Amino acid sequence: MVQEHFDVVVVGSGFGALFFVEGYLAKRPAAKILMLERGTFNSHAWQLEHGKNSSLAHTSTFRTDAANKVWNFTIGVGGGTNCWYAQTPRFHPSDFHMKSKYGVAQDWPLDYDELEQYYVAAETRMSVAGSPDMSVVLPRSAPFPQPPHKQTAVDAIMRRAQPEFHVPIATARASVADAGRPPCCASARCNLCPVNAKFTFENGFVDLRGLPNVEIRTECEVTHFDHAGDSVKAAVYKKGGEEHRVTGDLFVLGANAIHSPAILLRSGIDHPLTGVGIHEQVGYSLEVLLEGLDSLNGGTITTALNYSLYDTPSRKDYAGALIYFDNRWPHGLRTEYGRWRQLAPLVIVVEDLPQDSNRVVLDSDGMPKVLHAEISDYAKRGVEASLVNIEKVLAPLPVERIDFKGMRDTESHIQGSLRMGNERASSVIDAKQIHHDVRNLVVVGSSVFPSGPNSNPSLSVAALSLRSAALIA
Numbered sequence: 001m002v003q004e005h006f007d008v009v010v011v012g013s014g015f016g017a018l019f020f021v022e023g024y025l026a027k028r029p030a031a032k033i034l035m036l037e038r039g040t041f042n043s044h045a046w047q048l049e050h051g052k053n054s055s056l057a058h059t060s061t062f063r064t065d066a067a068n069k070v071w072n073f074t075i076g077v078g079g080g081t082n083c084w085y086a087q088t089p090r091f092h093p094s095d096f097h098m099k100s101k102y103g104v105a106q107d108w109p110l111d112y113d114e115l116e117q118y119y120v121a122a123e124t125r126m127s128v129a130g131s132p133d134m135s136v137v138l139p140r141s142a143p144f145p146q147p148p149h150k151q152t153a154v155d156a157i158m159r160r161a162q163p164e165f166h167v168p169i170a171t172a173r174a175s176v177a178d179a180g181r182p183p184c185c186a187s188a189r190c191n192l193c194p195v196n197a198k199f200t201f202e203n204g205f206v207d208l209r210g211l212p213n214v215e216i217r218t219e220c221e222v223t224h225f226d227h228a229g230d231s232v233k234a235a236v237y238k239k240g241g242e243e244h245r246v247t248g249d250l251f252v253l254g255a256n257a258i259h260s261p262a263i264l265l266r267s268g269i270d271h272p273l274t275g276v277g278i279h280e281q282v283g284y285s286l287e288v289l290l291e292g293l294d295s296l297n298g299g300t301i302t303t304a305l306n307y308s309l310y311d312t313p314s315r316k317d318y319a320g321a322l323i324y325f326d327n328r329w330p331h332g333l334r335t336e337y338g339r340w341r342q343l344a345p346l347v348i349v350v351e352d353l354p355q356d357s358n359r360v361v362l363d364s365d366g367m368p369k370v371l372h373a374e375i376s377d378y379a380k381r382g383v384e385a386s387l388v389n390i391e392k393v394l395a396p397l398p399v400e401r402i403d404f405k406g407m408r409d410t411e412s413h414i415q416g417s418l419r420m421g422n423e424r425a426s427s428v429i430d431a432k433q434i435h436h437d438v439r440n441l442v443v444v445g446s447s448v449f450p451s452g453p454n455s456n457p458s459l460s461v462a463a464l465s466l467r468s469a470a471l472i473a
């Protein structure tokens with residue numbers, strides 16, 4: 001059999017992989033690229049018909065030692081672009097300096113300013129809707145591609161009182177018909193958006209799918225790399241019950257924060273921090289009952305973010321929190337006559353720290369197993385502090401009562417198992433996302449985060465991939 005060879009072999013086809021390929025092709029448009037994807041392509045129509053994002057249950061692909069800890073992701077072409085809710089805030093400038101500013105976690109090997117041009121590029125690619133007002137918290141050099149979504153009555157009051165903290169959300173859910181997508185109609189079930197208003201692989205990477213030099217090969221489960229010395233020689237994958245091998249010059253690993261470390265562990269590419277530090281944010285729900293104020297009249301599922309508790313001096317002692325102002329009614333409408341909409345559902349998301357005890361290992365049969373004892377004390381203190389401080393934050397509103405509606409079982413953000421950094425001793429990959437030991441291997445996706453900011457990760461994943469590709473190509 002003739003050995004297949006490619007300029008670039010990519011594992012996975014989710015956020016990290018797709019945006020790396022996008023950035024690489026911008027510099028090398030003729031590069032011959034193979035993307036090896038474990039799942040199948042499931043169209044928007046297929047997903048609506050079957051009521052799910054993938055034909056392969058993600059829970060069948062890994063094990064965990066913590067029955068109550070949920071990890072959520074999609075196996076399939078497009079990865080998380082299928083199931084995501086398309087919330088796209090940038091990380092905060094301080095998120096990149098957690099060690100030097102607050103003495104916790106690790107600093108990133110790059111800062112907000114360096115990533116800013118790639119944030120703009122990723123937002124442009126996803127046609128993100130947002131308001132210029134967001135730049136009071138997250139500075140920006142270019143306007144959002146789309147105008148912000150309509151705010152609720154609650155947001156209007158909060159924005160008047162706290163213009164420096166309460167801002168319309170940035171989101172890849174269309175606010176106007178654009179980029180082949182209709183406007184969002186606030187039906188609030190974005191993992192299976194009925195109208196195709198959010199950015200996905202299918203509606204967002206139409207050009208890529210038509211390129212003759214890029215192949216997305218499906219139902220190919222990459223098991224490991226063959227490597228020698230400081231380079232990968234081949235990716236080995238299973239398809240149709242048989243093992244295949246493909247060689248390349250550059251290898252890009254974007255199989256998510258559980259499967260990417262597992263592939264490295266099975267390859268014997270054994271940096272001691274491989275798989276170490278997997279984490280995500282900790283979230284809980286509140287329902288704010290309002291006196292005489294009808295709300296829930298916004299233009300999308302979540303209309304605004306409040307940064308009052310995100311980056312305060314207390315971040316050296318306890319985790320910051322991001323407050324999501326929702327425009328849905330997960331706990332039902334009010335039952336009192338005429339007061340149906342006098343409520344504001346909130347989701348509070350608190351950052352966690354990567355801990356060495358929480359890690360991805362291989363089970364005896366080579367399947368990834370997530371060991372996750374518990375969240376950090378830092379996060380626990382952050383949850384407590386946010387519960388105490390929320391009343392102050394909501395002071396501008398006519399609050400009748402705040403009901404705690406329970407902890408959320410996951411934020412669906414697996415991250416931090418192959419952290420990036422300047423030093424080999426404290427990171428697996430370098431500032432360009434190249435493996436410290438294996439120099440033709442790039443790691444992309446949320447596995448590379450060295451700390452766990454409390455914003456949604458995917459816009460940052462995309463921006464990091466665009467940057468890495470630009471530096472490497």
Ligand SMILES: Cc1cc2nc3c(=O)[nH]c(=O)nc-3n(C[C@H](O)[C@H](O)[C@H](O)COP(=O)(O)OP(=O)(O)OC[C@H]3O[C@@H](n4cnc5c(N)ncnc54)[C@H](O)[C@@H]3O)c2cc1C
Nearest residue numbers: 012014015016038076079080085086087222445446456458
């Ligand atoms: C329900 C839900 C809602 C979410 N909402 C948001 C949101 O609103 N905003 C946000 O920022 N983030 C959101 N996320 C998180 C987002 O999906 C992830 O942060 C993002 O997908 C991470 O990108 P990634 O490239 O690391 O992994 P993925 O996008 O998951 O890509 C990994 C790819 O690798 C493939 N793969 C895995 N193993 C193998 C293998 N062995 N061989 C070949 N291919 C393999 C997978 O099939 C997949 O295509 C949400 C996630 C879920 C589950």
Ligand code: SF4
Nearest residue numbers: 184185187188190193
């Ligand atoms: S709020 Fe509704 S229309 Fe908008 S992206 Fe979500 S599911 Fe689609």
